[in-house]
Amino acid sequence: MPKPQPPVQKNETVEVTFEDLTHEGNGVGKIDGYPLFVPYGLPGEKAEVKVVKVKKNFGFGKLIKATEPSEHRVEPPCPVYYQCGGCQLQHMSYQMQLDMKQKQVQDAMKKIGHLEHVPVHPVMGMEDPWRYRNKVQIPVGQDGDGLKAGFYQKRSHNIIDMDQCIIQDEHNDRMVEAVRRIAEKHGISAYDEESHRGTIRHIMSRTGQATGEIMVVIVTKTKKLPHQEEIINEIVETFPNVKSIVHNVNNKRTNVILGEQTNVIYGDKYIHDKIGDVEFKISPKSFYQVNPVQTKTLYDQALKYADLKGHETVVDAYCGIGTISLFLAQQAKQVYGVEIIADAVNDAKKNAKHNHIENAEFVVGEAENVFPWWKDQGLRPDVVVVDPPRKGCDENLLNAMIEVKPEKIVYVSCNPSTLARDLRILEDGGYETQEVQPVDMFPQTSHVECVTWLKRK
Ligand code: SAH
Numbered sequence: 108m109p110k111p112q113p114p115v116q117k118n119e120t121v122e123v124t125f126e127d128l129t130h131e132g133n134g135v136g137k138i139d140g141y142p143l144f145v146p147y148g149l150p151g152e153k154a155e156v157k158v159v160k161v162k163k164n165f166g167f168g169k170l171i172k173a174t175e176p177s178e179h180r181v182e183p184p185c186p187v188y189y190q191c192g193g194c195q196l197q198h199m200s201y202q203m204q205l206d207m208k209q210k211q212v213q214d215a216m217k218k219i220g221h222l223e224h225v226p227v228h229p230v231m232g233m234e235d236p237w238r239y240r241n242k243v244q245i246p247v248g249q250d251g252d253g254l255k256a257g258f259y260q261k262r263s264h265n266i267i268d269m270d271q272c273i274i275q276d277e278h279n280d281r282m283v284e285a286v287r288r289i290a291e292k293h294g295i296s297a298y299d300e301e302s303h304r305g306t307i308r309h310i311m312s313r314t315g316q317a318t319g320e321i322m323v324v325i326v327t328k329t330k331k332l333p334h335q336e337e338i339i340n341e342i343v344e345t346f347p348n349v350k351s352i353v354h355n356v357n358n359k360r361t362n363v364i365l366g367e368q369t370n371v372i373y374g375d376k377y378i379h380d381k382i383g384d385v386e387f388k389i390s391p392k393s394f395y396q397v398n399p400v401q402t403k404t405l406y407d408q409a410l411k412y413a414d415l416k417g418h419e420t421v422v423d424a425y426c427g428i429g430t431i432s433l434f435l436a437q438q439a440k441q442v443y444g445v446e447i448i449a450d451a452v453n454d455a456k457k458n459a460k461h462n463h464i465e466n467a468e469f470v471v472g473e474a475e476n477v478f479p480w481w482k483d484q485g486l487r488p489d490v491v492v493v494d495p496p497r498k499g500c501d502e503n504l505l506n507a508m509i510e511v512k513p514e515k516i517v518y519v520s521c522n523p524s525t526l527a528r529d530l531r532i533l534e535d536g537g538y539e540t541q542e543v544q545p546v547d548m549f550p551q552t553s554h555v556e557c558v559t560w561l562k563r564k
Contacts, residue, residue, distance in 0.1 A: 114139040115158045115166060122174070124153045130211045132195040132553045134170075143168045147189075147198050149177035179203040184237075185273050192261040194274065194551040205230040205547060208555040212523045212545050220527030222534070225559075227543045231404055236550030239398045241380070242313040243272065243279040244364050247287065249297035249305070256287040256310060264300060274551055282312040282323050282346060289341045290325075293334040298327070300360075306333065308357060309364050313389065315380030316399050322351040322378045324391050326365060328358050332372070339373045350374050353391050365392060377454070382406065385433050387458050393451040394427045401548045405519065405558055406434050408544050409492065412517045412560035415439045419489040422481070422513075424474040424504065429455030429467065431492055431519070436467040443486065444469040445477040475501035482511050492517045499525025502532070509536030516561045521548075526557055537564050 115121055115138055123136030125148040134148020136156070145156050145168040153175040156168035173180060183189070183197035196204045208230045216222045233239060248255045248266035257269040271280045290307055298305040311324040323342065325332060332338065332354045339352055352373035357366025369391055377388040380395070382403050389395045396402040409431060415421070415438035423432040426444030428451050436442040436459070444467065446452050455469040470477050474493070491513045493500055499522065508516060509532075516538060520526035523545075530540050538561040548556040 113161050113163065113166060114141050115143070115161060117158055117161050119158045120171065121156055121158060121168070122153065123148075123156050123168070125150050125177075128207055128210075130214075130553060132199075132207070136168075141165065145170050149173070149180055149199060149203070152177040152180065187257075187267050187269055190260055190267050191258045191269075193258050193272070195553045197551050201232065201236050201550065204236075204550065205232045208545055208547065208553075211555060212543060212557055215523035215527040216530075216543065218527075219524055220531045220534075220540075222527065222530060222540055225530075225540045225543060227545065230545040230547050230555065231401075231408075232547045233398075233401060233550055236547070237273050238276060239400060239550065240272075240275045240279070241316050241399055242311070242395070242397050243275050243283060244309055244311045245283050246309055247290075247297045247307045249299070254287050254291040254295075254297055254307075256283050276314045276316060278314045278319075278321055278346075278348070279312040282321060282342075282349075283310045285342065285345050286310045286323060286325060286338075289338055293337060295333050303328075303360055311364070311391070313378065313391075313395070315378045315389070317381035318379045318386075319348050320350040320378040320380070321346060321348050322353065322389070322391065323349060324353040324355050324365070324369075326355045326357050328356075330356055330358075330368075335372060343373065350378050351376065351391075355391065382430065383434070385430075385437075385458075385462050387428060387430060388454055388461060389428060390450050390454055393448065393454050396430065396548070398548045401546055401556075402430070405546045405548065405556060406431055408546065408558045409517050409519055410434055410438065412541075412558065413438075413490050413492065413515065415490065420487070422478065422486075422488040422491045424478060424491065424493045424500075425495045426455060426469065427451050427494075429458050429469060431494060432467050432469070433458060433462060433464055435490075435492065436464045439490075440466065442467040443481065443488070445472055445474050447471070447473055473501070475503040475507070478504050478511075479507045482507055487511060488513045490515045490517065492519065494519035495525075497522040497525065500529050505529060505532045505536070509533065509538075512537070512563060514563055517558065518561070519556070519558045521554065521556050523555060523557060526559070530559070530561070533561055538562065539564050 125134035127135040155171040160167040255268040298308040309326040356368040432444040543559040
């Protein structure tokens with residue numbers, strides 16, 4: 108039988124009605140059953156699309172015009188939205204973003220976890236889904252007009268010059284612009300990836316939204332930061348709230364932003380931030396949730412699911428600087444945290460002390476190795492909380508949890524696919540997933556965070 112040919116050709120203009128959305132936020136329209144994926148297309152709308160890529164079973168298109176636009180289409184407020192790779196959903200109403208994320212989690216539960224019966228609640232959204240991020244890392248480049256600081260263009264390393272990013276805390280925007288201007292004034296060159304020459308690579312700014320404290324990190328290829336004293340003075344003059352200025356040296360050919368050498372050149376090693384009534388010290392290299400408002404929502408939900416009475420032993424795996432651990436410790440007998448980054452564990456220990464919390468201990472290491480070691484030492488937690496990176500939990504950790512049989516597992520996840528995969532393993536090992544609560548930590552982007560809990564059968 109001859110293979111069916113795709114019903115469209117490259118560069119052809121077609122009319123489609125979008126039926127669905129992918130998890131990245133692309134519209135899906137079908138032509139005689141052949142799916143076309145089209146960035147910025149919204150379900151329910153009719154559009155003119157130019158076919159840009161044709162594969163055997165599906166193709167890609169470029170939206171020319173929504174001829175009958177969806178009622179959920181909105182004008183993106185950011186002027187560089189269509190060039191920048193940072194946000195994916197500014198063209199849809201916030202309610203549609205939330206609905207799409209709920210469906211994304213439901214789909215993962217069904218298709219990957221085979222957990223049709225598990226309720227996925229509506230996504231907890233933000234009242235004001237803008238200006239929420241507390242940290243920015245901006246690459247620096249150069250053209251005939253001087254230094255440029257901005258995000259990378261989609262699928263490239265071209266820098267889009269921009270003076271603000273409307274999902275960022277305004278302090279961070281202003282800090283990046285000030286450092287760019289000061290560096291330019293002193294004739295400091297930008298690092299060039301291709302030739303591996305030049306000086307300034309990235310500017311990172313983190314603001315403690317509850318305290319107003321700001322940390323700025325200037326990353327250079329060179330060992331020295333040229334005009335260091337002048338730069339410090341000018342930053343401090345412009346930002347009385349700056350608590351920490353850090354020079355980081357990264358002389359490798361790499362996409363990793365921070366290098367190994369970190370010098371505090373002004374103020375403290377940390378800034379502070381508060382979530383609820385717990386105060387945290389945050390070092391330049393430590394992971395800290397980027398949306399503090401929604402982090403509070405997420406942790407409250409995790410605590411509600413943990414439902415601690417005060418007599419429990421709790422493990423917090425992938426604990427970072429101890430954020431969740433310290434909340435748990437206020438309601439448990441003892442908490443043990445494990446985290447792979449040594450600086451973060453140091454922060455966690457200091458944070459426990461700083462908040463007069465004496466029933467939390469922290470260990471540096473891989474959760475998948477430390478948890479089995481704890482088990483051999485006789486540790487039998489009542490509740491285990493996990494909050495792994497995007498790739499999910501290591502299988503050795505899941506198996507060790509299944510062997511140790513805690514009554515309850517609370518799983519915080521930033522990736523519904525790996526969450527569903529891991530829930531399936533835990534279900535097969537004797538656990539029952541109760542419910543999933545997605546939380547919108549990253550409005551305007553296609554990312555979604557979830558918290559869920561499992562009970563031993
Ligand atoms: N629970 C924390 C951090 C979550 S992010 C919070 O809410 O702030 C995930 C953390 O897992 C990061 O701090 C990362 O450094 C850490 N990590 C990554 N792989 C790990 C592993 N194999 N073992 C332990 N920690 C790991």
